[in-house]
Amino acid sequence: MIIGQVFERFVEESPVSVMVRGLLKTILCPQKLDELFEKSAKTQYTKELLFSTVVEMMNTVTCGIRPSIHAAYQVQ
Template sequence: MWDAVLARFERQAPASVMARLALERAMPATWIDEVFETHRQRQYPRELLFSTVVELMSLVS
């Protein structure tokens, strides 16, 4: 999914692509899921992991 967005923007906005890649490396999906597990209260994962929700939201923002 991310590859499609990256391909679309890599020629038109290289600085944005580099910033996104830096965020992806700084906040890997496993870390995001660990933070969710540590700090969740009544929330729980269903079919989507929290990291997947974060990735989807970053695509539309």
């Protein structure tokens, strides 16, 4: 399978990036983020955007995929 071969090459050549990606995927799971927000929010509430959506938009800006929050929001 081609995907398996590509993945194996990444594991061999850059294992740290594969581990970090897996860790971030687990930590930034939308369900877990929204659950954490619901548990800890005192005066905040969800109206139009879920907390996980805001985190995802911030990640796209931080990683340089989008130039601004406004641009990231426009894609949503």
